[in-house]
Amino acid sequence: MKKFILFYVGLFLLLGCEKKDCCTNLEPITVTLQFTHNWDGIPINSSDFNTFKFTTEHGEQISIERLRYLVSRIKIGDFEKNYQLINIGENTGLELVLAQIPQGNQFLKFTFGFTDADNIDGIYPDLNSTSFNVPMMMGGGYHFMQFDGKYKDSNNQNANFNYHAIRAVNASNPMNLILEDTSFEVEIGTFELSKNTAIEIKMNVAEWFKNPNLWDLNVLNTVLMPNFDAQKMMSENGRNVFDVGTISN
Amino acid sequence: MLKKLLFTISLFLFINCSSKEEELYLPITYNLEIPSLFSQKLIAPVIPANNPLTQEGVALGKKLFFEKLLSGDNSQSCASCHNPQNAFSDTNQFSNGIDGKKGIRNAMPLFNLAWNFDELFNWDGSEFSLENQAFEPIRNPIEMHATWKNVAKKLQNHPEYPTLFKLAFGTSTIDSVLITKAIAQFERTLISGNSKFDRFLRGETSLTPEEENGFNVFIDEAKGDCFHCHGSNNNPLWTDNQFHNNGLDTNISDLGLGAKTGDPADNGKFKSPSIRNLAFTAPYMHDGRFATLEEVINHYSEGLKPSITIDPLMKKVQQGGVQLTSKEKADLKAFLLTLSDFEFINNPDFRNR
Numbered sequence: 001m002k003k004f005i006l007f008y009v010g011l012f013l014l015l016g017c018e019k020k021d022c023c024t025n026l027e028p029i030t031v032t033l034q035f036t037h038n039w040d041g042i043p044i045n046s047s048d049f050n051t052f053k054f055t056t057e058h059g060e061q062i063s064i065e066r067l068r069y070l071v072s073r074i075k076i077g078d079f080e081k082n083y084q085l086i087n088i089g090e091n092t093g094l095e096l097v098l099a100q101i102p103q104g105n106q107f108l109k110f111t112f113g114f115t116d117a118d119n120i121d122g123i124y125p126d127l128n129s130t131s132f133n134v135p136m137m138m139g140g141g142y143h144f145m146q147f148d149g150k151y152k153d154s155n156n157q158n159a160n161f162n163y164h165a166i167r168a169v170n171a172s173n174p175m176n177l178i179l180e181d182t183s184f185e186v187e188i189g190t191f192e193l194s195k196n197t198a199i200e201i202k203m204n205v206a207e208w209f210k211n212p213n214l215w216d217l218n219v220l221n222t223v224l225m226p227n228f229d230a231q232k233m234m235s236e237n238g239r240n241v242f243d244v245g246t247i248s249n
Numbered sequence: 250m251l252k253k254l255l256f257t258i259s260l261f262l263f264i265n266c267s268s269k270e271e272e273l274y275l276p277i278t279y280n281l282e283i284p285s286l287f288s289q290k291l292i293a294p295v296i297p298a299n300n301p302l303t304q305e306g307v308a309l310g311k312k313l314f315f316e317k318l319l320s321g322d323n324s325q326s327c328a329s330c331h332n333p334q335n336a337f338s339d340t341n342q343f344s345n346g347i348d349g350k351k352g353i354r355n356a357m358p359l360f361n362l363a364w365n366f367d368e369l370f371n372w373d374g375s376e377f378s379l380e381n382q383a384f385e386p387i388r389n390p391i392e393m394h395a396t397w398k399n400v401a402k403k404l405q406n407h408p409e410y411p412t413l414f415k416l417a418f419g420t421s422t423i424d425s426v427l428i429t430k431a432i433a434q435f436e437r438t439l440i441s442g443n444s445k446f447d448r449f450l451r452g453e454t455s456l457t458p459e460e461e462n463g464f465n466v467f468i469d470e471a472k473g474d475c476f477h478c479h480g481s482n483n484n485p486l487w488t489d490n491q492f493h494n495n496g497l498d499t500n501i502s503d504l505g506l507g508a509k510t511g512d513p514a515d516n517g518k519f520k521s522p523s524i525r526n527l528a529f530t531a532p533y534m535h536d537g538r539f540a541t542l543e544e545v546i547n548h549y550s551e552g553l554k555p556s557i558t559i560d561p562l563m564k565k566v567q568q569g570g571v572q573l574t575s576k577e578k579a580d581l582k583a584f585l586l587t588l589s590d591f592e593f594i595n596n597p598d599f600r601n602r
Contacts, residue, residue, distance in 0.1 A: 049514070050514035050558075065560075065561050066561070121483070122289075122290060122482070122483040125289075125290060125291055125292045126292055128290045128291060128483045128484050129290075129291050129292045129364075129366060129484065130489070131476070131477065131478070131480060131481075131484050131489045133476070133481055133483040133484065135468035135469075135476055135481060136468075136482075137465060137468060137469065138470070146477075148560075148561035148562060149561055150561055157567065158555065158557075159566075159567070160559075160560075160561040160562070160563060160564065160566065161561060162470075162561060162562060162564075164470075222470075222564050222565075223470050223471045223474075223564070224470075225470045226470060226471065
């Protein structure tokens with residue numbers, strides 16, 4: 001009896017191995033995404049926060065005080081990670097390790113924010129626990145980005161801005177919210193993966209204020225969540241913020 | 250061969266067990282009763298692996314929390330400043346220590362502490378973990394002003410404590426580490442999750458139109474915009490447990506988080522308190538400067554003071570705030586009071602018997 005079992009176990013293991021070996025003999029690899037941030041090429045780290053260090057395309061000096069954003073459906077080949085919250089001030093989420101990625105040519109893309117299908121109110125405990133929600137009166141779901149800081153206004157006084165990206169909402173009739181999915185897909189490109197690889201994904205924060213919509217913080221500074229047009233503009237500007245950086249093995 | 254192996258293994262297990270058995274240390278696991286909204290909406294509470302909750306540990310921690318022997322002259326316990334009737338806070342602006350000395354901070358209420366995921370305690374986040382926090386008040390000269398050596402000795406000579414420590418931790422040798430562990434276990438059981446608003450969210454009751462409107466002021470980015478820091482229906486802690494300068498002063502005397510980190514960008518930042526149980530926790534803010542909720546709301550509405558480190562979420566600072574109408578203010582207050590948890594403050598499990 002025991003011998004039988006042993007035999008079957010052995011057979012099974014043997015077959016198991018054979019299957020793996022049959023075609024290419026390629027071990028899966030690990031891909032590490034490294035999210036880095038810059039202002040037109042000047043690196044931004046948490047140590048660059050809280051000082052008037054950067055100037056927007058429109059000409060306002062700004063100080064970054066809080067910057068966290070969400071990317072979702074991070075896809076490399078057939079592999080998909082549901083979402084990742086990146087918080088620059090707290091240095092969390094800056095690295096995403098994707099293990100067991102098959103070798104070969106793989107396409108990398110992700111969504112900035114949540115698509116409507118995923119943007120469901122209150123269902124992600126980790127995001128609730130870190131207060132990333134959007135109240136129901138503004139359509140519910142989650143922030144895509146919470147970017148808070150100060151700018152020098154036209155009188156050179158400090159003023160606050162809350163550049164919060166969410167699903168666009170027109171709440172002028174609270175009984176009938178008009179919603180528009182303003183998340184967008186970011187295609188990073190195809191990578192030939194043959195060993196463990198780190199891929200840098202760069203966000204140029206200056207782009208949020210640049211192109212195609214030149215952003216005037218004197219006009220658009222706070223209470224942007226319920227501002228439908230501002231959300232559309234953020235979404236348009238966001239298309240240019242991500243870029244691939246260094247690839248290293 | 251196989252049989253021999255099995256025999257040896259079981260012998261080994263057996264020996265292992267029996268050597269532990271001599272201690273007769275079998276505390277019973279304490280099951281935290283987590284409110285349904287918490288388990289649905291939040292990640293798991295923080296229970297350190299080296300201090301799991303046990304019934305014996307929690308019971309001991311409770312006894313210690315109300316124990317005046319923990320102070321230098323046996324006149325004060327933790328509960329002297331953290332009174333269950335006040336959601337484990339007190340009614341003074343600054344609490345009196347045993348020598349009648351006052352600090353510069355308002356006693357904090359204690360509830361839902363296991364959900365402080367970053368485990369930074371005190372107004373300025375100066376203590377990491379509840380175990381470490383509990384070390385401090387006992388030796389603080391303006392609080393219980395004792396020495397740990399004396400406290401451990403007093404408890405060691407007490408007729409009951411050595412047995413209670415033996416039951417909870419398997420040793421009757423009492424020291425500061427076990428005392429703080431037991432207190433922390435008790436503190437983690439202080440859960441407040443059954444206010445009127447919780448019952449509303451569970452579909453068990455309804456809000457008045459004023460309360461409902463007040464909630465809308467709370468979550469409206471153009472009005473209160475309180476939810477970015479003080480939680481919401483999706484974050485039933487009603488705090489982010491993060492540090493912010495909410496615009497109390499232009500000239501900052503108590504540096505708060507800044508004194509701890511040494512970073513001037515943190516000056517004037519304090520931990521957002523939960524807005525649960527405000528009915529029982531007056532006065533308000535880190536220095537207890539506001540006696541009433543009206544004063545708090547007026548502060549956010551038109552009393553904001555500019556400073557370098559004021560949080561960007563504070564709007565229209567140059568005008569003092571967003572200028573809520575008197576109706577909006579009254580409704581906001583009515584909403585805030587729906588977060589009062591009477592069951593929590595009257596819970597016999599949390600009272601000294």
